[in-house]
Amino acid sequence: MKNDILVKLESKLKSVPDSYSDFVDGGIMTAKNHEGYAEKLIEFISHNPEATSSDIIRYETEELLGIKPLI
Numbered sequence: 001m002k003n004d005i006l007v008k009l010e011s012k013l014k015s016v017p018d019s020y021s022d023f024v025d026g027g028i029m030t031a032k033n034h035e036g037y038a039e040k041l042i043e044f045i046s047h048n049p050e051a052t053s054s055d056i057i058r059y060e061t062e063e064l065l066g067i068k069p070l071i
Contacts, residue, residue, distance in 0.1 A: 005031075005038045005039065005042075006028060006031065006032070006038060008038075008042060009027060009028060009031055009038045009041060009042055010024060010027075010028055012041070012042050012045045012046070013027045013028070013041075013045070013056075015045070016045065016051065016052065016053050016056060017050075017052060018052050018053050018054075019053060020053065023053045023056075023057070027041060027056075027060070030060065030065075034064070034065075037064055040063075040064055041056070041059075041060065041064065044056065044059050044063075
């Protein structure tokens, strides 16, 4: 994965209003292991500037990783 896209992703994750270090680190680590993940996450954050870390984690889990909630 290109380092410049990870730098951009890190900046976007840090710009989330309730960002915290494990949230940022988790997003970066997951992006390193999934092709196209960083670009999609950057796009989501850019189009949803009011999204909280919980909103973004839900998007990552359900839409990017395909894990649906049990309830």
